[in-house]
Amino acid sequence: MDHKKFKSHFQEFLRSKRKNITPERMDILAEVLKQESHFKIDDIIGKMAEAKKPVSRATVYRTIKTIEEAGLIKYIHSINDEKFYEVEEDHHDHMICEICGKFIEFHNDELEALQTSICKSKGFKPSRHTMKIFGVCKNCDQ
Amino acid sequence: MDHKKFKSHFQEFLRSKRKNITPERMDILAEVLKQESHFKIDDIIGKMAEAKKPVSRATVYRTIKTIEEAGLIKYIHSINDEKFYEVEEDHHDHMICEICGKFIEFHNDELEALQTSICKSKGFKPSRHTMKIFGVCKNCDQ
């Protein structure tokens, strides 16, 4: 939602890594932030071309990787060799319907707490996690 | 552990799908079952060649997919575009050390129960799930 915060966060990140703030990078970030929920890199390349801001494929790949390193997006899942990313608005996990392919987002504090305590018991310091539950969604389960 | 059960299960699966039981398929399954924890498809191709049972790359790819469909192995994670699989001895989740790359397996009943109840509340019927916690393991956290 608060995309200004994302943009300044990204600029901070670039500065901290001695990377330049280029129009290509900011344009790609802007396009990424326009995406609703999940997107593919190829979507971004297409949309940039449609708009008046064509950017080379290599640059989009490089920049998506940089945005991911900055923690602003994350890689979710791969379907048919197409990698899906999503903007890290807030943390959540996914249920994925094996019939219609829909992604259902959810968040559960109890689950998060339990994960933290399991890690502690193993002497493991968690930084992030992903959890995906595959199955059949309400609509597809007639 | 009980590899006989895996083999007969695989043969059952093949029959149910009207697929042939070929020596190539059974040899590949046998090699897969020899792997300790995680393995890559390329490992299998290499090991089959070392042994006296060379099988073509295409057949190994095709068969790994079939074994996965039979539910005997599962795809775990991709590191540097190398896909890792593991034998489905019993269900567990993973912690993955971002420093040394080690996979730590764990299982927690409370976590499983919680997942089930979250799904129920969304009207989602789960069939399987994966959960990966990334972070730093005990050894790497000096």
Add this chain to the structure above:
DNA sequence: TCTTAATTGAGATTTATTCTCAATTCCCCT
């Protein structure tokens, strides 16, 4: 403004995975 290091674009390259199709093998029916 000027110098230097970083970045970009376009196309070549890499590499995992899939495809093609003729030759071979498995399965099943009689």
Add this chain to the structure above:
DNA sequence: AGGGGAATTGAGAATAAATCTCAATTAAGA
């Protein structure tokens, strides 16, 4: 047990996502 037809295999070609190359361009900051 043997034959016919469908399924499978192998070898290499094909595909496609992602990365690399390097000359030309651009950002940063003194």
